[in-house]
Amino acid sequence: MPSEWEEPAPRDRRSIRHQSTKREIVESAWQLSDERGVTGWGLRDVAGRVGMRAPSLYVYFESKSALYDAMFADGCRAMLDRIEATEVDPDPVTMLHRAARVFFDFAVEQPARYALLYLRPVPGFEPSPESYRLAVAALQALVDVLASAGVRDASDIDLFTALMTGLASQQVSNDPQGRRWSQLVDRSVDMFLSATLDDSRVPGASARPRRKTNPAG
Amino acid sequence: MPSEWEEPAPRDRRSIRHQSTKREIVESAWQLSDERGVTGWGLRDVAGRVGMRAPSLYVYFESKSALYDAMFADGCRAMLDRIEATEVDPDPVTMLHRAARVFFDFAVEQPARYALLYLRPVPGFEPSPESYRLAVAALQALVDVLASAGVRDASDIDLFTALMTGLASQQVSNDPQGRRWSQLVDRSVDMFLSATLDDSRVPGASARPRRKTNPAG
DNA sequence: CGGTTTTCCTAACATTGTTAGGCTCTGCCT
DNA sequence: AGGCAGAGCCTAACAATGTTAGGAAAACCG
Numbered sequence: 234m235p236s237e238w239e240e241p242a243p244r245d246r247r248s249i250r251h252q253s254t255k256r257e258i259v260e261s262a263w264q265l266s267d268e269r270g271v272t273g274w275g276l277r278d279v280a281g282r283v284g285m286r287a288p289s290l291y292v293y294f295e296s297k298s299a300l301y302d303a304m305f306a307d308g309c310r311a312m313l314d315r316i317e318a319t320e321v322d323p324d325p326v327t328m329l330h331r332a333a334r335v336f337f338d339f340a341v342e343q344p345a346r347y348a349l350l351y352l353r354p355v356p357g358f359e360p361s362p363e364s365y366r367l368a369v370a371a372l373q374a375l376v377d378v379l380a381s382a383g384v385r386d387a388s389d390i391d392l393f394t395a396l397m398t399g400l401a402s403q404q405v406s407n408d409p410q411g412r413r414w415s416q417l418v419d420r421s422v423d424m425f426l427s428a429t430l431d432d433s434r435v436p437g438a439s440a441r442p443r444r445k446t447n448p449a450g
Numbered sequence: 451m452p453s454e455w456e457e458p459a460p461r462d463r464r465s466i467r468h469q470s471t472k473r474e475i476v477e478s479a480w481q482l483s484d485e486r487g488v489t490g491w492g493l494r495d496v497a498g499r500v501g502m503r504a505p506s507l508y509v510y511f512e513s514k515s516a517l518y519d520a521m522f523a524d525g526c527r528a529m530l531d532r533i534e535a536t537e538v539d540p541d542p543v544t545m546l547h548r549a550a551r552v553f554f555d556f557a558v559e560q561p562a563r564y565a566l567l568y569l570r571p572v573p574g575f576e577p578s579p580e581s582y583r584l585a586v587a588a589l590q591a592l593v594d595v596l597a598s599a600g601v602r603d604a605s606d607i608d609l610f611t612a613l614m615t616g617l618a619s620q621q622v623s624n625d626p627q628g629r630r631w632s633q634l635v636d637r638s639v640d641m642f643l644s645a646t647l648d649d650s651r652v653p654g655a656s657a658r659p660r661r662k663t664n665p666a667g
Numbered sequence: 668c669g670g671t672t673t674t675c676c677t678a679a680c681a682t683t684g685t686t687a688g689g690c691t692c693t694g695c696c697t
Numbered sequence: 698a699g700g701c702a703g704a705g706c707c708t709a710a711c712a713a714t715g716t717t718a719g720g721a722a723a724a725c726c727g
Contacts, residue, residue, distance in 0.1 A: 246694085247693075247694080247703095247704065247705095250704095250705095251704080251705090254705090270573070272573040273573070275682080275683065275684080276683080276684065276685090277682095277683085277684095285705095285706070285707090286706075286707065286708080287683095287684080287685085288685075288686080288687095288706085288707075288708085289705070289706050289707070291685075291686085292704075292705055292706075293705095296684080296685080297683095297684065297685090352569075353571075353623070354570075354571065354573070356487070356489040356490070356571070356573075388630075388633075388634060388637070391620070391630075391631070391634055392634055392637065392638055392641070394616075394620075395613070395616035395617045395619075395620050395631075395634065395638075396612070396613055396616055396638075397616070398616045398619065398620070399611075399612035399613055399614070399615045399616025399617070399619070400612045400616070402612075402615065402616070402619070403608070403611070403612050403615070406570070413605075413608075414608070414612075416605075417605060417608060417609055417612065420605065420609065421609055421612075421613075423645070424609070424641060424642065424644075424645035424646075425641065427641075427644060427645055428640070428641035428644055428645065429641075464672085464673070464674095464724075464725070467673095468673085468674095471674095492713080492714060492715080493714080493715065493716090494713090494714085494715095502674095502675070502676090503675075503676065503677080504714095504715080504716085505675085505676075505677085505716075505717080505718095506674070506675050506676070508716075508717085509673075509674060509675075513715080513716080514714095514715065514716090
């Protein structure tokens with residue numbers, strides 16, 4: 234299979250121009266998403282920004298949903314890059330804080346990308362299998378970082394991601410500028426640490442690595 | 451002031467019919483939201499379900515957004531009812547589990563309502579001041595329950611709500627049927643307990659009520 | 668019963684995403 | 698060079714959506 238996502242047959246100069254225009258469209262769409270929200274623009278707006286009329290966009294994307302899909306894939310790559318750029322540290326506690334940070338900072342610095350990737354604000358849109366694979370890759374990269382922080386149990390990972398998405402969403406929707414939720418990230422990591430890591434790793438943590446559940450009767 | 455949100459001048463029989471039709475419309479809208487998602491229907495659909503044509507809905511709501519607002523208010527009251535129906539228990543740990551449950555169960559049993567209230571899936575929609583007040587009332591009721599569970603610090607409350615919204619969202623979007631995230635709710639409450647409550651309240655909890663933050667450098 | 672208001676309708680408009688069909692220019696092939 | 702396939706872009710137009718205008722019937726109230 235020609236793979237199509239990598240180098241487009243190097244002999245074809247037009248294909249290069251095609252891909253470059255595609256990128257330009259996606260970038261304009263992100264720009265508009267930053268300004269007016271992920272759903273706050275139409276195809277005529279994007280087209281105008283790249284000097285076209287709306288129907289011409291269909292040369293590059295078969296639908297608006299396909300454009301969102303390209304944006305989604307683009308966002309996943311951005312997230313993946315951040316995660317993979319995380320410096321490793323021998324201390325698991327430090328690593329856990331970094332894992333939390335890379336996720337939360339992404340939400341703060343790229344709210345539109347964060348929203349499209351994790352809040353799914355576009356009614357009909359579902360990522361294509363290809364893009365979804367990228368999302369899984371990003372998640373997997375995060376899981377790897379967590380593993381290097383000593384978090385390997387599946388439900389610990391779920392708990393961590395739920396915590397992070399919860400905080401990030403609150404940040405994005407309630408407090409786009411302030412640092413209030415940012416501080417809560419560090420606190421929640423400490424909380425998470427004291428509840429999941431065993432004390433051999435975290436000298437200060439509780440000796441009870443997993444307490445029994447106490448459902449309210 | 452006539453208040454208008456409560457009893458409509460009791461002498462006017464028409465006003466009663468008006469309010470009743472309004473309720474019927476809102477209920478049909480919820481029905482459609484349950485079937486096709488909060489954004490998966492149009493005014494013509496709702497109208498059809500109550501035996502009308504779309505423009506007639508404008509007798510009752512000045513816009514689709516106003517209909518969403520009525521749904522929002524309705525959802526807030528449903529949530530408020532649940533919270534206020536929470537039985538009090540002298541044991542703070544039990545109370546905290548109940549607080550988590552009432553929130554999470556709402557998300558599981560009324561996914562459409564949960565989505566409209568907390569996930570905000572409708573692009574242009576912002577709740578009106580009146581409806582927003584209801585949302586605040588529901589939040590306040592939850593805060594009161596948390597207070598009765600010994601959680602009074604503002605950032606503890608934020609942490610708790612972020613945790614709950616994170617878990618509930620994961621449940622709603624990843625696992626609408628299973629009980630996986632449900633179990634995580636109890637675990638996360640335990641985690642929360644061990645990190646926030648002081649040990650005088652929870653005999654089994656860690657003796658360190660608040661650990662110092664350790665930002666990754 | 669007369670007048671007013673409520674309720675509901677049809678017709679139509681603006682804005683969307685989208686399709687059809689045609690012009691123009693590029694770039695490859697003989 | 699000539700010619701042709703196709704890429705890129707256009708205008709016109711369609712379908713669906715929320716919404717407005719304006720009118721007819723029904724309900725109410727004196």
